[in-house]
Amino acid sequence: MKLSQLLPGQTGIIKEFTDLEMSVKLMEMGCLPGESIVVERFAPLGDPMAIRVSGYQLSLRKNEASTIILQ
Amino acid sequence: MNGDLKVALIGNPNTGKSTLFNVLTGLNQKVGNFPGVTVDKKTGFCKLADGRTAQVIDLPGTYSLYPKSKDETIVFEVLADKNNPSHPDLLLVVADASNLKRNLLLYTQVADLKIPVIIALNMIDLASKAGTDINVDELSSRLGVQVIPICARKGDNIEKLKEAIAYAPSTALQADTIEVEALAPGLIRKIQDEILVDKPYTALQLAHQHENLRYLPPAQSERIEEIEQEFSFHSSKVQAAETIARYNFINDILFDTVKFKQEAEKENLSNKIDKILTHKIWGFTIFFAILFLLFQAIFAWSEYPMTLIESLFTWLTNTAHEVLPSGVFTDLLVDGVLAGLSGVLVFIPQIAILFAFISILEDTGYMARVTFMMDKIMRKVGLNGKSVVPLIGGLACAVPSIMSARTIENWKDRIITIMVTPLVSCSARLPIYTLLISLVVPDQKIWGFINMQGVALMGMYVLSMVMAFVVAWVMKLIIHSKDKGYFIMELPVYRMPRWDNIGLTMYEKVKAFVFEAGKIIVAISIVLWVLASYGPPEKQRELEKKYQSAEYVANYSPEELERLKSSEKLENSYAGIFGKAIEPSIKPLGFDWKIGISLITSFAAREVFVGTMATIYSVDNDEAHMDSVREKMAQAKNPETGEPVFTFAVAFSLMVFYAFAMQCMSTLAIVYRETKSWKWPLIQLVYMTALAYFASLLVYNLLK
Numbered sequence: 001m002k003l004s005q006l007l008p009g010q011t012g013i014i015k016e017f018t019d020l021e022m023s024v025k026l027m028e029m030g031c032l033p034g035e036s037i038v039v040e041r042f043a044p045l046g047d048p049m050a051i052r053v054s055g056y057q058l059s060l061r062k063n064e065a066s067t068i069i070l071q
Numbered sequence: 072m073n074g075d076l077k078v079a080l081i082g083n084p085n086t087g088k089s090t091l092f093n094v095l096t097g098l099n100q101k102v103g104n105f106p107g108v109t110v111d112k113k114t115g116f117c118k119l120a121d122g123r124t125a126q127v128i129d130l131p132g133t134y135s136l137y138p139k140s141k142d143e144t145i146v147f148e149v150l151a152d153k154n155n156p157s158h159p160d161l162l163l164v165v166a167d168a169s170n171l172k173r174n175l176l177l178y179t180q181v182a183d184l185k186i187p188v189i190i191a192l193n194m195i196d197l198a199s200k201a202g203t204d205i206n207v208d209e210l211s212s213r214l215g216v217q218v219i220p221i222c223a224r225k226g227d228n229i230e231k232l233k234e235a236i237a238y239a240p241s242t243a244l245q246a247d248t249i250e251v252e253a254l255a256p257g258l259i260r261k262i263q264d265e266i267l268v269d270k271p272y273t274a275l276q277l278a279h280q281h282e283n284l285r286y287l288p289p290a291q292s293e294r295i296e297e298i299e300q301e302f303s304f305h306s307s308k309v310q311a312a313e314t315i316a317r318y319n320f321i322n323d324i325l326f327d328t329v330k331f332k333q334e335a336e337k338e339n340l341s342n343k344i345d346k347i348l349t350h351k352i353w354g355f356t357i358f359f360a361i362l363f364l365l366f367q368a369i370f371a372w373s374e375y376p377m378t379l380i381e382s383l384f385t386w387l388t389n390t391a392h393e394v395l396p397s398g399v400f401t402d403l404l405v406d407g408v409l410a411g412l413s414g415v416l417v418f419i420p421q422i423a424i425l426f427a428f429i430s431i432l433e434d435t436g437y438m439a440r441v442t443f444m445m446d447k448i449m450r451k452v453g454l455n456g457k458s459v460v461p462l463i464g465g466l467a468c469a470v471p472s473i474m475s476a477r478t479i480e481n482w483k484d485r486i487i488t489i490m491v492t493p494l495v496s497c498s499a500r501l502p503i504y505t506l507l508i509s510l511v512v513p514d515q516k517i518w519g520f521i522n523m524q525g526v527a528l529m530g531m532y533v534l535s536m537v538m539a540f541v542v543a544w545v546m547k548l549i550i551h552s553k554d555k556g557y558f559i560m561e562l563p564v565y566r567m568p569r570w571d572n573i574g575l576t577m578y579e580k581v582k583a584f585v586f587e588a589g590k591i592i593v594a595i596s597i598v599l600w601v602l603a604s605y606g607p608p609e610k611q612r613e614l615e616k617k618y619q620s621a622e623y624v625a626n627y628s629p630e631e632l633e634r635l636k637s638s639e640k641l642e643n644s645y646a647g648i649f650g651k652a653i654e655p656s657i658k659p660l661g662f663d664w665k666i667g668i669s670l671i672t673s674f675a676a677r678e679v680f681v682g683t684m685a686t687i688y689s690v691d692n693d694e695a696h697m698d699s700v701r702e703k704m705a706q707a708k709n710p711e712t713g714e715p716v717f718t719f720a721v722a723f724s725l726m727v728f729y730a731f732a733m734q735c736m737s738t739l740a741i742v743y744r745e746t747k748s749w750k751w752p753l754i755q756l757v758y759m760t761a762l763a764y765f766a767s768l769l770v771y772n773l774l775k
Binding site for chain 2: 020021023029040046048054057061
């Protein structure tokens, strides 16, 4: 299951990443394997999405969210 | 003044770093550049408890030492290069107490560079409110550094922080974090030995970043490349391993020092606000309502102070003419310098209001939501959600906005943003719009509250934005790149704006406008006055003679004679000859040679237009009529037809010309600096001038 497939309000736990370069950036922003993610909302036009991770809100595009694989 | 020690502030974005900087330095700060790059460098001074003075440097906010944008490269350069003039004696890491895990990542990185360091644990009040209980003493002893809990907004514990800075050790005492050498065995040691770097982590960073570090001699950079080949070093893999190792270290420490009181997840206030502000319908409605309010405010609120400044200058001009002996110097002072100066100062209220709005939107966290809402649309036209900030900033000035486009990581998105930002109507166009609109649009209200002039102004802004999108879309089709962009961005919690911060921004921007732009404007006004007052000597002598001839003296009253003479003198001055030379090419747009003069002089900077008009019409007018520029222009008549020069069609044609034309040398210079080639500024100059010409032609012929 990819992060981009979750709906607002749903929760998932990060398992791994499919894109190495993107993963470095995501991890620096607190998206680590084992961390739980809540999808807060989608932008009015459906993309990007806002997630809550390690206590703060992060916005990322759907195609970026699709590189995050959930447990 | 240099200060007794250099302290650099470093931290993630949105941690209150700049608030702390303002609290520490007060008004005692200045904004400059890091040498060679255009990142803003804020420095200030802070008196310490022991009587010494610290020079405080605000480094750009960053999540890690690995730069995501060009902005952030400077952070590592300053920290690694001991010869850098900003290299600090002490680092003050500003960490958000409510998000300690992510904030400590940057701390562990800088700690390994082995520069003395202190942690300022900011927003400690918010953290404890949210149920996070931090054992500060334990955290401090585990990391081996001083940790000072503060609240920068309220100014809590700042004295204690200043004490800590004063008594900080001059050598790095912090505990080691991760085993750096294990990340790239052999390679780190070899770089340390060959490039003579004393710290292993600095060596590892060199391996990652050597291509972008300007202080590193090319030979060393090449050598590092060879060593990387030898050890088959994979930058991304090692970075990923390092980040995971660092988080393991941080988790261990936080497990022992931070307790979360698990409460039932309450829906926080920020979330509630977001539900409305990023709502499908309300989100956009509110965004456009805010923009609408902004333009109404620029017009309505600035009216009174602007009238005040205008009448002050009219009074000054009149008094100067009465008091000072008449002669060339008085003319130069009054018609050259004063006229130019009034053209600058009168726009202070509008610029102040514009920047107040922009900084409130940024400060509250709303700008990040605008980015979030607009990303999809922006991407359609070849831009990026992050382009919203340069584009909205472009309302103020394209120069800093083009610099702010550095936060866009993707090259193509960034180039397109840079190329279209100057199309957005900047504050320098505002004087031109306001002047021309007030000439041809009646000051009436529709339905009792909507100001017509405000609507016309908003129309100009909307037009410029639409054109920026159209051009961006065209460029998206033309420019090709394999780079993939990304959009990973923090959405900060909503906060009340810090009014002192906003006041400071307004003050800084107005000061920059008055001094930077003002210098050019006054200088050009003087040059113009000379060009408009003098001409080829034979021609001028001929004119004098003509108006002294019996035929003229007999047929006209002395005032009329004077008016005819000065008008013909201007026509035959150097400026007039210049304007006349280009008149045939601008006549189809509805412009006469006087406007032609303004077009030429305002190539350097658009602000000059109003000053030029003031100068030209002061020279033209007789001295008994010292009205404001607006009145002078309203009275201007076409000598052939007797009709007013500034008709509805001419005014709008002229506004459209200024909306699209690249009349700003500073912008061209900054685009050259940002893209490192003349190709982009040249393309920009050509496409914008062509666009302006044809759009103007169209508008004039439609409205005529």
